Amino acid sequence: MKAMILAAGLGSRLKPWTDHHPKALALVNGKTLLERNVRYLQQFGITELIVNVHHFADQIVEAVEESKGWGSAITISDETDVVLETGGGLQKAAWYFKGEEHFVLMNADILTTLDLNKMITAHLEHQPLATLAVSNRASSRCLLFNEKKQMVGWRNNSTGEERGPLLEMKDRSGIHAYAFSGIHVLSVGIFSAIRQQGKFSMIDVYVEACADYSIQAFDHTGTLLLDVGKPENIEKAASLFK
Numbered sequence: 234m235k236a237m238i239l240a241a242g243l244g245s246r247l248k249p250w251t252d253h254h255p256k257a258l259a260l261v262n263g264k265t266l267l268e269r270n271v272r273y274l275q276q277f278g279i280t281e282l283i284v285n286v287h288h289f290a291d292q293i294v295e296a297v298e299e300s301k302g303w304g305s306a307i308t309i310s311d312e313t314d315v316v317l318e319t320g321g322g323l324q325k326a327a328w329y330f331k332g333e334e335h336f337v338l339m340n341a342d343i344l345t346t347l348d349l350n351k352m353i354t355a356h357l358e359h360q361p362l363a364t365l366a367v368s369n370r371a372s373s374r375c376l377l378f379n380e381k382k383q384m385v386g387w388r389n390n391s392t393g394e395e396r397g398p399l400l401e402m403k404d405r406s407g408i409h410a411y412a413f414s415g416i417h418v419l420s421v422g423i424f425s426a427i428r429q430q431g432k433f434s435m436i437d438v439y440v441e442a443c444a445d446y447s448i449q450a451f452d453h454t455g456t457l458l459l460d461v462g463k464p465e466n467i468e469k470a471a472s473l474f475k
Contacts (some may be wrong), residue, residue, distance in 0.1 A: 234353070236279045236337035237326055238270055239319055241287035241312045246462045255289040256462060257341040258296060258321075261470045265296065266341050266461055269474065271303045277349040279337060283329045285310040285322040320433040324455070327424045338435075340415035342462040344474050345453075347416065352451045356418040361447035362426060363439065364418040368454040371383035372412035376450070380407040387440050398444045411450060414458050418451075 244256030251256070257267040267284070274282060282305060286293045290313050297307050310326045317325055323338060330336050335356065337349070347366060356364035365384070367376060373385065377386040377399050386397030390411060426442045439448050461470050 234278055234336060235330060235333055236274050236282040237310075237323060237329070237338065238267065238274075238282060238284045238339055238341050239286075239322055240267060240293060240341040241285040241290075241316050241322055242342070242462075243288050243316065244462065246329050247464060247467075250464075251288065253289075255286070255293055255429050257284075258289075258292055258337070259342075259461065259467060261344070261461065261467060261474055266344070267293065267296065268300065268303050270339065270341060271307070273345070274337065274349075275303075276303060277353070279349075280305040282306070283308040283310050283326050284341075285312050285317075285326060286361075287312040297422060315432065317432050319435040320429060320438050321431055322435060323435065324427055330421055330424075333355070333421055335418060335420055336350040338417040339417055343415045343458060344413070344461055345416070345456065345458040347414070347453045347456045347458065349416070352416070352419055352453070353472070355451055356449070359449055360387055360420070361449040362422055362442060363446075364449045365439070366416035366453055367450050368412040368414055368452065368456070368458060369412035370412045370454070374413075375410040376413050376436075378409050378411065378450045379408075382435065382450040382452070383439050384439060384443040384450065387436060397440045411452065414453065415460075422446075 240257035244251035247256050258265045373391050375388050379385050386399030388395045427438050459470050
């Protein structure tokens with residue numbers, strides 16, 4: 234199985250580091266976030282991956298070349314001209330997954346102890362279009378799932394805005410809200426389901442697609458997950474990830 238690490242973001246929350254460096258090269262105990270996630274994937278036998286780059290792209294390319302991919306075969310998807318967000322970035326890299334049936338997509342700025350093998354097994358068992366890692370934790374935005382753990386919508390908890398098939402449901406008693414953890418296991422059928430073009434988010438894809446396709450939750454509540462896109466969490470990560 235192949236994977237993609239999303240590393241093209243501007244990392245505005247990590248200023249001033251990202252005034253001169255890409256977020257993916259932020260250090261936790263002397264190792265970059267990118268290296269840590271490459272090695273995370275290796276734990277589950279995934280050693281072929283593509284990484285998209287935009288902000289200080291040359292620094293990521295140099296780090297990959299100097300380290301020889303930390304033992305993995307890493308391909309670069311160049312978004313130097315324009316950053317495409319998570320959905321557009323994946324769409325641009327669709328060629329890399331030709332011939333594959335399923336693959337992993339993850340953000341570069343998360344660190345986790347989630348058992349990816351269990352998530353992949355669940356995906357292969359149920360065969361949804363996408364399996365999304367989620368947990369029961371506080372978040373300004375959440376994904377909404379029914380009792381069968383099928384996605385039915387999205388909610389902005391700050392504004393109350395909702396999107397998706399949930400809006401048509403009169404009975405919401407079985408609806409559960411979870412925070413998304415930035416890890417996806419996807420069927421290659423996702424590329425046929427994407428209707429957007431250019432710059433767009435994968436969440437936009439899921440909100441639209443969940444009316445016609447199965448988007449499954451993988452609840453990893455209780456597993457360590459840290460969004461390292463904020464300075465205070467870099468310090469926290471140093472005490473949790475050696």
